[in-house]
Amino acid sequence: xxxxxxxxxxxxxxxxxxxxxxxxxxxxxxxxxxxxxxxxxxxxxxxxxxxxxxxxxxxxxxxxxxxxxxxxxxxxxxxxxxxxxxxxxxxxxxxxxxxxxxxxxxxxxxxxxxxxxxxxxxxxxxxxxxxxxxxxxxxxxxxxxxxxxxxxxxxxxxxxxxxxxxxxxxxxxxxxxxxxxxxxxxxxxxxxxxxxxxxxxxxxxxxxxxxxxxxxxxxxxxxxxxxxxxxxxxxxxxxxxxxxxxxxxxxxxxxxxxxxxxxxxxxxxxxxxxxxxxxxxxxxxxxxxxxxxxxxxxxxxxxxxxxxxxxxxxxxxxxxxxxxxxxxx
Amino acid sequence: xxxxxxxxxxxxxxxxxxxxxxxxxxxxxxxxxxxxxxxxxxxxxxxxxxxxxxxxxxxxxxxxxxxxxxxxxxxxxxxxxxxxxxxxxxxxxxxxxxxxxxxxxxxxxxxxxxxxxxxxxxxxxxxxxxxxxxxxxxxxxxxxxxxxxxxxxxxxxxxxxxxxxxxxxxxxxxxxxxxxxxxxxxxxxxxxxxxxxxxxxxxxxxxxxxxxxxxxxxxxxxxxxxxxxxxxxxxxxxxxxxxxxxxxxxxxxxxxxxxxxxxxxxxxxxxxxxxxxxxxxxxxxxxxxxxxxxxxxxxxxxxxxxxxxxxxxxxxxxxxxxxxxxxxx
Numbered sequence: 033x034x035x036x037x038x039x040x041x042x043x044x045x046x047x048x049x050x051x052x053x054x055x056x057x058x059x060x061x062x063x064x065x066x067x068x069x070x071x072x073x074x075x076x077x078x079x080x081x082x083x084x085x086x087x088x089x090x091x092x093x094x095x096x097x098x099x100x101x102x103x104x105x106x107x108x109x110x111x112x113x114x115x116x117x118x119x120x121x122x123x124x125x126x127x128x129x130x131x132x133x134x135x136x137x138x139x140x141x142x143x144x145x146x147x148x149x150x151x152x153x154x155x156x157x158x159x160x161x162x163x164x165x166x167x168x169x170x171x172x173x174x175x176x177x178x179x180x181x182x183x184x185x186x187x188x189x190x191x192x193x194x195x196x197x198x199x200x201x202x203x204x205x206x207x208x209x210x211x212x213x214x215x216x217x218x219x220x221x222x223x224x225x226x227x228x229x230x231x232x233x234x235x236x237x238x239x240x241x242x243x244x245x246x247x248x249x250x251x252x253x254x255x256x257x258x259x260x261x262x263x264x265x266x267x268x269x270x271x272x273x274x275x276x277x278x279x280x281x282x283x284x285x286x287x288x289x290x291x292x293x294x295x296x297x298x299x300x301x302x303x304x305x306x307x308x309x310x311x312x313x314x315x316x317x318x319x320x321x322x323x324x325x326x327x328x329x330x331x332x333x334x335x336x337x338x339x340x341x342x343x344x345x346x347x348x349x350x351x352x353x354x355x356x357x358x359x360x361x
Numbered sequence: 362x363x364x365x366x367x368x369x370x371x372x373x374x375x376x377x378x379x380x381x382x383x384x385x386x387x388x389x390x391x392x393x394x395x396x397x398x399x400x401x402x403x404x405x406x407x408x409x410x411x412x413x414x415x416x417x418x419x420x421x422x423x424x425x426x427x428x429x430x431x432x433x434x435x436x437x438x439x440x441x442x443x444x445x446x447x448x449x450x451x452x453x454x455x456x457x458x459x460x461x462x463x464x465x466x467x468x469x470x471x472x473x474x475x476x477x478x479x480x481x482x483x484x485x486x487x488x489x490x491x492x493x494x495x496x497x498x499x500x501x502x503x504x505x506x507x508x509x510x511x512x513x514x515x516x517x518x519x520x521x522x523x524x525x526x527x528x529x530x531x532x533x534x535x536x537x538x539x540x541x542x543x544x545x546x547x548x549x550x551x552x553x554x555x556x557x558x559x560x561x562x563x564x565x566x567x568x569x570x571x572x573x574x575x576x577x578x579x580x581x582x583x584x585x586x587x588x589x590x591x592x593x594x595x596x597x598x599x600x601x602x603x604x605x606x607x608x609x610x611x612x613x614x615x616x617x618x619x620x621x622x623x624x625x626x627x628x629x630x631x632x633x634x635x636x637x638x639x640x641x642x643x644x645x646x647x648x649x650x651x652x653x654x655x656x657x658x659x660x661x662x663x664x665x666x667x668x669x670x671x672x673x674x675x676x677x678x679x680x681x682x683x684x685x686x687x688x689x690x
Contacts, residue, residue: 051458085428085455085676088417099414118447118473126414129380144447347414 036182037133038106038321039217042175042198042205043094043189044167045112045136046146047119050158050306050344051086053151058159065153066305068160068222076163079149088119089345090126091148092167093221094189096307096346100314100336102130103352106321109133109179111201115166119145130347136174139166152344156302171197172204180208184321185243187313190221190250193229206240215320217243219313220250227253237270243320244271245313248278264291275316275330277309285316285330294330297338307346311336315352328361335359365511366462367435367650368546371504371527371534372423372518373496374441374465375475376448379487379635379673380415382480387488394482395634397489397551405492408478417448418674419455420477421496422550423518425636425675429643429665431459432681435650438462438508440530444495448474459676465503468495481673485631500526501533509537513650514572516642519550519579522558535569544649546572548642549579556582566599572649573600574642577607593620604645604659606638614645614659623659626667636675640665644681657690664688 058065061079071079090099098108110127114120116138123145127134146167151159170192180186186209192198209216218241220226226233233254237244244267248260251274255266260276264284267274273287282296315332324332335355339348387394390408400408419428427437439456443449445467452474456463475496480488499521509515515538521527538545547570549555555562562583566573573596577589580603584595589605593613596603602616611625644661653661664684668677 080454083454083458085419085458086451087674088451090414122415122417125409125412129412129414345416 034182035184036107037109037179037184039098039101039185039187039317040109040111040179040183041094041098041187041189042111042170042192042201044092044146044164044191045095045114045123046092046148046162046167047123048089048091048148048150048306048346049080049083049086050089050150050152051084053084053153055153058151058153063151063159063161065159066157068162071161071163073163073165076147076149076161079161083149083151087344088122089347090123091307091346093191093219093310094187095127096310097187097314097317098127098132099130099347100311100352101318102132103348104315104318104332104356105353106318109183111136111174111176111179113166113170113174114138115143115145116140117144119147120166133179135176139169143169150306152304152306156304156341158304158306168195169197170201172200175201175204175208177208180205180214181212183214185215185217185317187217187219187317190219190225193225193233210240215242216240217245217317219245219309220254223249223253226250230254234270242272244274245309245316246274246276247309248276251276273326275312275333277312282334283312283330285326287326290326292327292330294327294334297334299338299342302341304344305341307340308337310346311340311348331359332356332361363511364513365436366438366508366513368427368430368514368516368646369438369440369508369512370423370427370516370518371440371499371521371530373421373475373493373520374424374443374452375421375477375491375496376452377418377420377477377479377635377675378409378412378415379418379479379481380413382413382482384482387480387482392480392488392490394488395486397491400490400492402492402494405476405478405490408490412478412480416673417451418676419452420675422520422548422639423516424456425639426516426643426646427456427461428459428676429640429681430647431461432677433644433647433661433685434682435647438512440465440503440505440508442495442499442503443467444472444474445469446473448476449495462508464505468498472498479635481633481635485633485670487633487635497524498526499530501529504530504533504537506537509534509543510541512543514544514546514646516546516646519548519554522554522562539569544571545569546574546646548574548638549583552578552582555579559583563599571601573603574638574645575603575605576638577605580605602655604641604662606641611663612641612659614655616655619655621656621659623656623663626663628667628671631670633673634670636669637666639675640669640677660688661685661690
């Protein structure tokens, strides 16, 4: 198969609802500040009602990453499930309009398109509450073999480890990618994913994953240690390549004998951290697909993250390709 | 009746889809740059498909004005029709979340919530294409007498002069307001509204309207002259108060013997002119409802407009009340 795509991602198809909020509001709503909570449709209605006026924009972790890959000039594809409704049409429009391939059939009936209610506090921290809806109903039938077999890297969003049908979709995608000598990347996505599926995840990482993305919380939970440095060392024998982020401290990239400490890019003003990790993965995956060295992949990740946290919203508003060129990469 | 509201508005309930665009795109799509074009649902789908990834946010001219009144600390109410769908829920949420009263029943079946596809060119000009949908199906039954009778000013959006049922709703609202000794304000909204309903509008203004809003194009079309200054003079015998805007040149406010030239507020950078006129009306109406002098009403309008054109989107993101206080008003 020819390389049609640099990266094909499987993830939750989500529309974000982003609104400013106070710290008191986060406390009143009993939401873990800076975290992601899964909520059902009733709680979503209740929380939405209490929120400030918002802006809607396409989101979803791996989908944001594909927007980033496209912004670098890479060829991206996305697989994820929307409902047959207005927000589903918004999601499909936006991901196609950035130039990514997207043709997952909307859910014929039933659940609505998933929504992530994002409250951004004055310190730029985002607190997310997600109603998954149709996104959660992705199954192996949605994984188009032609897409996976023609992508240099298949990128799996850890959030989708939770529903069983989506895990089957991951297994199918991983099998197809392996059979076509393609690379497989996984992001752990959230602490609760690691806590719920620790053993399964370690097994999946050892047997299927070439590139692992995790933040400090996720990697320390995975290897059950309190020290980030120790987690990095514990990860080494399990993964071929790992890009482990720790917020403003930047990231550590390991692969074989290599180990790189990558600084975060300086920014003028932190506005909204939504999508920082997704953007980092975008830069790293784009670099890797284009044969760049691991430390350069890490820097491309840092550049993408710095763009996304400088404004409201999870997807780049400036060409990441231009930013990379400006940085001499 | 007690004064429950400073201003109650009747207008199109619309959700905006805002995306960056090039001048070439506007030309290719044969859209009049800087103007507003009405489109049907098929053309809306076609245009949306061709547009860049967008952000969705509640809009609608008079609804934006009510968001402005609320941002000044005023008490606002809105009457407008949405469809029974996700975007209708977004519209209702946002207008209630800003603190405005809104309880128009969504259209039980049929048309979808109206959408305004807004392409913003690098010069900050917005070019709008509107699919009215449910908004166009407002009728006299939607006008709640309790709302009109308890509002100091009833504000009518000229766009709704086009559908006959909405004109009946205007007649009902104007009758109720007059019977309760309330003020009636009208914005002409667009050149095509004036061209299509010139005689009817002049009659309506003479018999019903206390405060008229119009921009340069609209007022010169109404009085069939090429000169803005002449149009101002021709308007004088027909209106009690008129606030006539001319973009970056500011506005002229007339009322009885008074005549004021009001400068536009200086801004750092013009980002997106969407909502400038709506915001101006917000400031003016808020000032008038609170008994301020006409020149102060005009300045409050200028301050509101300057806030809205400094960022993407048609509704204020900074407290207009704070800006007014900062300006010593």
